[in-house]
Amino acid sequence: MEQVRQIEPDLAFIGELMSLGGGDVNKCVQCATCTSVCTLSTNNPGFPRRQMLLAQWGLKEPLLSDPSPWLCFYCGECSKQCLRKANPGETMMALRRYLTSCYDWTGLSRLMYRSAAWELGILGLVASVVVLLFTLPHNFGFGLLSQAGPQALSRVMLNQFAPVEVVHRADTLLALMLGFFLLSNAARMFYRLTRNQQIPASDYVRRLPTMLFQAVTQVRWKGCQAGDAIKNWLRHLLLASGYVLMFTLVVIFLPWFQVSNDSIHWTSFLGYYATGVLLVGAGWMIADRAGKRGEMYRFSHLSDWLFPILLWLTAATGILVHIFRVQNLPMPTYVMYVVHLAIAVPMLVVEVPFGKWAHLVYRPVAIFVDAVGKDAMARSV
Ligand code: SF4
Numbered sequence: 001m002e003q004v005r006q007i008e009p010d011l012a013f014i015g016e017l018m019s020l021g022g023g024d025v026n027k028c029v030q031c032a033t034c035t036s037v038c039t040l041s042t043n044n045p046g047f048p049r050r051q052m053l054l055a056q057w058g059l060k061e062p063l064l065s066d067p068s069p070w071l072c073f074y075c076g077e078c079s080k081q082c083l084r085k086a087n088p089g090e091t092m093m094a095l096r097r098y099l100t101s102c103y104d105w106t107g108l109s110r111l112m113y114r115s116a117a118w119e120l121g122i123l124g125l126v127a128s129v130v131v132l133l134f135t136l137p138h139n140f141g142f143g144l145l146s147q148a149g150p151q152a153l154s155r156v157m158l159n160q161f162a163p164v165e166v167v168h169r170a171d172t173l174l175a176l177m178l179g180f181f182l183l184s185n186a187a188r189m190f191y192r193l194t195r196n197q198q199i200p201a202s203d204y205v206r207r208l209p210t211m212l213f214q215a216v217t218q219v220r221w222k223g224c225q226a227g228d229a230i231k232n233w234l235r236h237l238l239l240a241s242g243y244v245l246m247f248t249l250v251v252i253f254l255p256w257f258q259v260s261n262d263s264i265h266w267t268s269f270l271g272y273y274a275t276g277v278l279l280v281g282a283g284w285m286i287a288d289r290a291g292k293r294g295e296m297y298r299f300s301h302l303s304d305w306l307f308p309i310l311l312w313l314t315a316a317t318g319i320l321v322h323i324f325r326v327q328n329l330p331m332p333t334y335v336m337y338v339v340h341l342a343i344a345v346p347m348l349v350v351e352v353p354f355g356k357w358a359h360l361v362y363r364p365v366a367i368f369v370d371a372v373g374k375d376a377m378a379r380s381v
Pocket residue numbers: 027028029030031032033034035048049052081082083084085086087088
């Protein structure tokens with residue numbers, strides 16, 4: 001006898017998705033134009049039509065074990081072609097926001113995506129801790145004036161003000177924390193995506209290079225048919241090169257990169273490249289979003305703004321520290337150094353593991369799981 005399955009829509013999920021950008025999902029009539037115009041949609045059933053249906057019906061569980069939202073690079077072509085103006089591209093983006101908040105076991109991501117006050121409050125709290133570390137009495141390890149001493153006020157002595165070995169240890173600790181949160185959340189995502197699959201572990205091992213290649217290049221983006229997809233991919237690649245270079249300089253090469261006096265070390269030239277591409281790339285993204293240039297910028301969640309703004313401010317304050325230092329201006333150097341860290345540290349410990357930046361691990365994992373699934377399907381056929 002045929003079984004009848006009753007579907008209970010999760011209304012809370014629908015409401016949450018709408019608040020995250022999927023406000024037009026109910027306009028969808030399942031015509032499938034979006035799937036047919038999406039050049040990245042090679043799955044069966046294809047995205048984003050299937051995800052529109054699941055979202056309309058409030059079926060959260062199948063979406064939690066679906067890699068498809070991460071296979072979309074938001075070129076916006078489907079939204080442009082949708083006659084019902086149901087915004088499937090933005091709904092896929094809203095799904096990624098929702099999924100990011102579900103993968104995170106700490107609950108911070110959920111708080112931040114649900115409330116702007118929480119997101120800004122957490123960033124502000126971490127920034128305040130950084131400022132306090134530099135302004136509390138010197139026996140706490142740092143000290144704006146008390147530790148630096150009168151000599152460091154007559155000429156730049158950055159390592160007197162912020163001992164490089166202490167900052168380097170703190171950097172390493174931050175990198176470990178960041179890695180732990182990112183990888184533990186990625187492991188939760190991987191478990192969700194694969195728990196119902198019966199695929200041998202050797203298939204996953206064979207596809208590991210795919211994940212690493214995608215993580216480094218995000219080359220799948222080039223497959224989007226929208227006119228500016230290649231431009232967006234190249235800009236993203238350039239930005240990532242600057243970000244990874246700067247992260248490496250700060251976490252691994254800080255003893256050389258943080259110069260104490262007004263001289264220039266050769267690592268500074270690598271810093272110039274990283275700062276240049278971060279300023280141009282992030283500034284360009286901010287301008288595109290502010291001007292709503294393109295489908296993908298029509299709706300902006302707070303997390304979309306914080307992502308490039310914090311990056312731009314980090315690069316701008318970093319280069320100001322450098323300029324003040326080589327100009328031998330002690331006080332402006334020290335103050336700007338604290339401002340720089342009060343922006344960079346919250347960005348690294350809050351936005352990267354819990355905000356939009358987490359896509360740097362979630363997307364390659366989804367592409368990896370999808371590739372392994374397709375391999376298994378092809379073998380069975
Ligand atoms: S989102 Fe638009 S194009 Fe896609 S199936 Fe629904 S109505 Fe059709």
